[in-house]
Amino acid sequence: xxxxxxxxxxxxxxxxxxxxxxxxxxxxxxxxxxxxxxxxxxxxxxxxxxxxxxxxxxxxxxxxxxxxxxxxxxxxxxxxxxxxxxxxxxxxxxxxxxxxxxxxxxxxxxxxxxxxxxxxxxxxxxxxxxxxxxxxxxxxxxxxxxxxxxxxxxxxxxxxxxxxxxxxxxxxxxxxxxxxxxxxxxxxxxxxxxxxxxxxxxxxxxxxxxxxxxxxxxxxxxxxxxxxxxxxxxxxxxxxxxxxxxxxxxxxxxxxxxxxxxxxxxxxxxxxxxxxxxxxxxxxxxxxxxxxxxxxxxxxxxxxxxxxxxxxxxxxxxxxxxxxxxxxxxxxxxxxxxxxxxxxxxxxxxxxxxxxxxxxxxxxxxxxxxxxxxxxxxxxxxxxxxxxxxxxxxxxxxxxxxxxxxxxxxxxxxxxxxxxxxxxxxxxx
Amino acid sequence: xxxxxxxxxxxxxxxxxxxxxxxxxxxxxxxxxxxxxxxxxxxxxxxxxxxxxxxxxxxxxxxxxxxxxxxxxxxxxxxxxxxxxxxxxxxxxxxxxxxxxxxxxxxxxxxxxxxxxxxxxxxxxxxxxxxxxxxxxxxxxxxxxxxxxxxxxxxxxxxxxxxxx
Numbered sequence: 046x047x048x049x050x051x052x053x054x055x056x057x058x059x060x061x062x063x064x065x066x067x068x069x070x071x072x073x074x075x076x077x078x079x080x081x082x083x084x085x086x087x088x089x090x091x092x093x094x095x096x097x098x099x100x101x102x103x104x105x106x107x108x109x110x111x112x113x114x115x116x117x118x119x120x121x122x123x124x125x126x127x128x129x130x131x132x133x134x135x136x137x138x139x140x141x142x143x144x145x146x147x148x149x150x151x152x153x154x155x156x157x158x159x160x161x162x163x164x165x166x167x168x169x170x171x172x173x174x175x176x177x178x179x180x181x182x183x184x185x186x187x188x189x190x191x192x193x194x195x196x197x198x199x200x201x202x203x204x205x206x207x208x209x210x211x212x213x214x215x216x217x218x219x220x221x222x223x224x225x226x227x228x229x230x231x232x233x234x235x236x237x238x239x240x241x242x243x244x245x246x247x248x249x250x251x252x253x254x255x256x257x258x259x260x261x262x263x264x265x266x267x268x269x270x271x272x273x274x275x276x277x278x279x280x281x282x283x284x285x286x287x288x289x290x291x292x293x294x295x296x297x298x299x300x301x302x303x304x305x306x307x308x309x310x311x312x313x314x315x316x317x318x319x320x321x322x323x324x325x326x327x328x329x330x331x332x333x334x335x336x337x338x339x340x341x342x343x344x345x346x347x348x349x350x351x352x353x354x355x356x357x358x359x360x361x362x363x364x365x366x367x368x369x370x371x372x373x374x375x376x377x378x379x380x381x382x383x384x385x386x387x388x389x390x391x392x393x394x395x396x397x398x399x400x401x402x403x404x405x406x407x408x409x410x411x412x413x414x415x416x417x418x419x420x421x422x423x424x425x426x427x428x429x430x431x432x433x434x435x436x437x438x439x440x441x442x443x444x445x446x447x448x449x450x451x452x453x454x455x456x457x458x459x460x461x462x463x464x465x466x467x468x469x470x471x472x473x474x
Numbered sequence: 475x476x477x478x479x480x481x482x483x484x485x486x487x488x489x490x491x492x493x494x495x496x497x498x499x500x501x502x503x504x505x506x507x508x509x510x511x512x513x514x515x516x517x518x519x520x521x522x523x524x525x526x527x528x529x530x531x532x533x534x535x536x537x538x539x540x541x542x543x544x545x546x547x548x549x550x551x552x553x554x555x556x557x558x559x560x561x562x563x564x565x566x567x568x569x570x571x572x573x574x575x576x577x578x579x580x581x582x583x584x585x586x587x588x589x590x591x592x593x594x595x596x597x598x599x600x601x602x603x604x605x606x607x608x609x610x611x612x613x614x615x616x617x618x619x620x621x622x623x624x625x626x627x628x629x630x631x632x633x634x635x636x637x638x639x
Contacts, residue, residue: 089502094629119501237562433491
């Protein structure tokens with residue numbers, strides 16, 4: 046009886062020939078990280094564990110990304126706790142303001158995760174890295190402290206559901222729309238405790254940036270991890286970046302799945318998650334016309350260069366609606382620099398957008414774009430729960446970058462084809 | 475382990491953003507976090523919770539972020555344990571790690587009303603509604619989680635393991 050890619054990776058890290066869903070394993074980890082919100086608690090619990098040193102300084106990162114640049118004295122104090130711990134332990138992989146980006150995008154970009162790895166982060170969107178063929182999952186601060194102390198963590202082996210995409214996506218349909226469409230179908234707990242394995246011919250049409258958007262949002266279906274088997278595009282992306290040797294792992298042909306679902310990607314439209322659940326998914330056409338106060342392009346889900354290029358395609362030579370604000374936040378300094386070199390930042394500024402240094406800020410209603418009472422935002426982020434981006438009566442629609450950009454121009458929820466035409470959104474490959 | 479207390483009932487898919495909004499995640503202090511627990515879900519709930527009370531929830535309780543501040547805020551407000559139809563996985567781990575016991579019990583959510591006196595038996599996996607004389611069957615805590623609970627949480631568990639190696 047064969048194994049899925051998730052089971053194979055976990056078996057290899059548990060020192061077992063095979064593992065089965067439901068089994069509790071003592072699993073070795075390849076890399077761990079925490080952010081400025083989760084690190085202070087991680088550090089406190091780590092110190093209570095009394096082990097003294099982290100298991101391997103080269104396999105631990107701290108990234109300040111949520112409340113940076115620090116928004117107030119308490120958030121500055123939290124960052125200080127992390128800084129002092131990093132210095133005291135001589136940890137080499139610390140990303141402070143100026144060098145920091147949104148952790149999931151940054152740590153992949155910096156090559157800290159590769160195919161076949163077990164990657165644990167004190168941040169729920171750690172599942173992001175599954176696009177590289179790694180087992181990556183988010184945990185809380187105490188679990189992260191345990192992994193940081195021992196280089197191991199107990200895990201329950203998840204059952205896997207296979208999602209097979211067929212067909213070539215239509216213009217303006219992105220990886221984000223694919224994953225939102227799945228969540229809309231199976232619900233926000235449709236993959237609870239499980240592994241989501243994404244596969245099918247459609248993936249060949251998707252950039253790595255789009256693939257990351259898909260695995261990034263596995264948590265929004267309740268999943269433990271989302272994963273894709275590496276292909277040539279994956280290897281071309283990771284090979285020049287990887288800091289450690291990696292191992293390509295694929296599912297066995299006779300692997301056992303809890304379910305196999307097929308999604309006709311060619312039949313999908315651009316969609317949004319309407320307030321106030323990621324599972325409340327409707328085609329953009331059905332929600333079009335809703336008046337919008339703010340549009341936000343950024344986050345670990347959609348703040349990558351491909352998202353910024355798409356937005357710039359729509360915004361070039363156009364102006365943000367006078368009753369609407371547009372925030373653009375490149376996910377990392379490298380993406381910011383690339384956007385600058387490609388002339389995208391100029392396009393955003395000319396259009397009347399605010400462009401910020403990398404931060405998670407608006408996505409969590411933390412700072413840099415908090416919503417007022419009753420305001421509406423179209424956001425490329427991953428969550429639209431009540432109060433997520435500000436006041437509890439504010440409302441958030443989750444979308445891809447093209448929809449957010451088109452909406453910023455018209456001031457109401459808009460299909461990109463209604464601003465620039467369908468041909469512009471067609472895929473090159 | 476058996477706990478008994480007054481029940482507060484919440485709905486399905488209660489997420490960590492309404493349990494403790496991110497704007498308050500600039501501290502790890504339980505009392506400070508507890509002051510804002512459930513603020514965006516029901517601003518009166520915090521005031522109604524007393525020490526030793528029990529929370530009864532629907533499906534997928536604790537969905538969303540990995541913030542351990544969520545179970546810390548709930549425990550800090552005085553909640554002694556939670557029975558829900560189901561829990562989101564990161565919340566599930568976090569709650570046990572910080573010493574807030576959880577029980578998956580599908581029947582409790584439909585049967586228990588706000589203010590009922592209820593008893594959770596984590597070992598047996600049952601919830602007893604003292605007020606209404608009803609009993610609801612659930613899943614006993616998995617053996618491994620019971621070992622974690624018996625050890626006193628993840629911190630003593632790691633201390634014990636580190637001491638052996």
